[in-house]
Amino acid sequence: MQLELIGEARCFEGRQQTWKHRSEVCDCDMRFAVFLPPAAETGPVPALYWLSGLTCTEENFSVKSGAQRHAAELGLALIIPDTSPRGVAIDGEDEFMNVGTGAGFYVNATQAPWAAHYRMYDYVARELVAAVNANLPVDPQRKSISGHSMGGHGALTVGLRNAGEYRSISAFSPIASASRSDWGRQALAAYLGPDESAWADYDACAVIRSAPSRHELLVDQGGADPFLDELRPDDLKQACESAGQKLNFRERPGYDHGYFFVGTFIGEHLRFHAKALA
Amino acid sequence: MQLELIGEARCFEGRQQTWKHRSEVCDCDMRFAVFLPPAAETGPVPALYWLSGLTCTEENFSVKSGAQRHAAELGLALIIPDTSPRGVAIDGEDEFMNVGTGAGFYVNATQAPWAAHYRMYDYVARELVAAVNANLPVDPQRKSISGHSMGGHGALTVGLRNAGEYRSISAFSPIASASRSDWGRQALAAYLGPDESAWADYDACAVIRSAPSRHELLVDQGGADPFLDELRPDDLKQACESAGQKLNFRERPGYDHGYFFVGTFIGEHLRFHAKALA
Numbered sequence: 001m002q003l004e005l006i007g008e009a010r011c012f013e014g015r016q017q018t019w020k021h022r023s024e025v026c027d028c029d030m031r032f033a034v035f036l037p038p039a040a041e042t043g044p045v046p047a048l049y050w051l052s053g054l055t056c057t058e059e060n061f062s063v064k065s066g067a068q069r070h071a072a073e074l075g076l077a078l079i080i081p082d083t084s085p086r087g088v089a090i091d092g093e094d095e096f097m098n099v100g101t102g103a104g105f106y107v108n109a110t111q112a113p114w115a116a117h118y119r120m121y122d123y124v125a126r127e128l129v130a131a132v133n134a135n136l137p138v139d140p141q142r143k144s145i146s147g148h149s150m151g152g153h154g155a156l157t158v159g160l161r162n163a164g165e166y167r168s169i170s171a172f173s174p175i176a177s178a179s180r181s182d183w184g185r186q187a188l189a190a191y192l193g194p195d196e197s198a199w200a201d202y203d204a205c206a207v208i209r210s211a212p213s214r215h216e217l218l219v220d221q222g223g224a225d226p227f228l229d230e231l232r233p234d235d236l237k238q239a240c241e242s243a244g245q246k247l248n249f250r251e252r253p254g255y256d257h258g259y260f261f262v263g264t265f266i267g268e269h270l271r272f273h274a275k276a277l278a
Numbered sequence: 279m280q281l282e283l284i285g286e287a288r289c290f291e292g293r294q295q296t297w298k299h300r301s302e303v304c305d306c307d308m309r310f311a312v313f314l315p316p317a318a319e320t321g322p323v324p325a326l327y328w329l330s331g332l333t334c335t336e337e338n339f340s341v342k343s344g345a346q347r348h349a350a351e352l353g354l355a356l357i358i359p360d361t362s363p364r365g366v367a368i369d370g371e372d373e374f375m376n377v378g379t380g381a382g383f384y385v386n387a388t389q390a391p392w393a394a395h396y397r398m399y400d401y402v403a404r405e406l407v408a409a410v411n412a413n414l415p416v417d418p419q420r421k422s423i424s425g426h427s428m429g430g431h432g433a434l435t436v437g438l439r440n441a442g443e444y445r446s447i448s449a450f451s452p453i454a455s456a457s458r459s460d461w462g463r464q465a466l467a468a469y470l471g472p473d474e475s476a477w478a479d480y481d482a483c484a485v486i487r488s489a490p491s492r493h494e495l496l497v498d499q500g501g502a503d504p505f506l507d508e509l510r511p512d513d514l515k516q517a518c519e520s521a522g523q524k525l526n527f528r529e530r531p532g533y534d535h536g537y538f539f540v541g542t543f544i545g546e547h548l549r550f551h552a553k554a555l556a
Binding site: 064259 | 289341530536538542
């Protein structure tokens with residue numbers, strides 16, 4: 001696969017890059033951002049995949065999280081995909097905050113018109129990983145996954161459904177049960193159709209109940225988050241409790257849903273992943 | 279003066295705030311951002327004023343620099359003004375990147391139509407300081423100043439012309455000689471008129487030559503910055519050399535003009551200021 005470097009800046013003695021490539025899975029051009037730590041100049045490094053939330057591109061986490069400072073120190077690459085196909089000329093793709101552009105929800109859509117392009121599950125779990133492993137100085141055997149909000153949902157579902165491939169899994173403010181969230185229900189109905197039995201693979205709580213993993217999940221949640229009804233952290237705690245899934249859940253009093261919250265605790269998550277990837 | 283809090287988020291156990299107020303100096307509403315470290319909960323803290331570059335609002339540095347991590351540790355407040363009046367209905371105010379909206383250049387305009395509103399020098403050096411001192415938990419006796427690009431020019435000119443009021447002065451990639459930069463010449467001609475003798479107070483090199491201060495200036499400049507012709511770092515070095523102005527100038531190989539560069543070195547600048555403010 002051909003990757004095109006469309007932007008690069010020096011950052012904490014490493015490299016912050018933006019790549020573009022033709023995605024076979026999504027049948028369109030896709031972008032992703034990468035941070036390569038200084039250690040990548042001399043050999044392959046472990047990689048943390050970061051999945052972003054609704055409305056984000058590959059740029060938000062890159063610009064707002066301050067994660068590079070920690071990744072440079074820890075010798076971690078950061079791989080930051082976009083959150084959906086873009087500009088694929090689907091009627092209504094830009095109409096809703098939570099369906100279409102910026103809202104791929106990390107599923108493989110089965111319903112027209114979305115199924116032709118909206119296959120973010122396979123893109124993130126397979127095609128992107130293959131592209132990164134083939135073209136960037138990362139160790140294919142050492143990867144972990146994290147994300148925020150819709151991307152926290154993505155990190156939990158992609159990570160747990162492929163638990164043998166990821167050394168560690170964490171999330172910030174994840175949409176913990178997409179099929180019980182208004183944002184998620186509208187998206188899953190559009191992408192997967194009205195039969196809710198098809199949604200279970202894309203509901204983190206359902207995945208945990210059916211197949212808990214050996215991983216201890218690390219989850220941070222702002223106590224002043226205005227979207228708790230959508231995120232359903234109590235569902236997550238109950239699902240982990242009932243399934244015997246280890247969970248380190250940390251409520252952070254006073255913090256909301258934004259990147260000031262993510263930036264405050266991203267260092268702790270990166271250290272968590274670096275330890276698992278060592 | 280009445281300040282209105284229009285946004286607040288918890289951040290590194292402190293508070294990231296956005297304030298709005300009526301500016302008498304600029305004869306319009308102005309916004310500024312503030313970070314209050316945890317130490318501000320129990321008493322007044324020293325403050326670093328940060329002046330941003332062309333096109334920025336109070337949001338860019340707040341969101342992109344990662345400075346709060348350091349400010350929280352060091353017990354520093356960050357005061358981050360907007361870069362110009364906005365929406366004051368001046369013909370052409372949104373036409374140019376370097377004149378008008380987002381481009382106040384930290385001058386007191388004397389020419390119509392700008393003179394009615396574009397008085398960012400007095401706003402930053404006087405009115406904003408008074409508003410902050412009267413309303414926020416900062417120590418009025420302990421403030422420093424820094425900035426980036428056009429804001430680096432602002433930090434040097436405001437700081438040096440009021441050297442007794444600031445404990446320390448630093449800049450990232452400053453426009454070091456606005457009257458010799460194409461961006462600056464167009465702006466200074468618009469705001470101050472064609473007589474260049476009126477420009478000297480707003481040219482950092484000219485200020486240094488006429489009134490060097492006891493401060494040692496700290497300046498970081500990316501070696502791969504594409505705007506060196508506008509910034510003129512060699513003019514800065516020569517002016518300091520000839521005037522006996524102490525300068526710690528650090529060229530950073532490979533770094534460009536953006537916030538990945540600022541974010542990489544902002545911690546060093548905050549520690550420099552914290553030491554002077556201790």
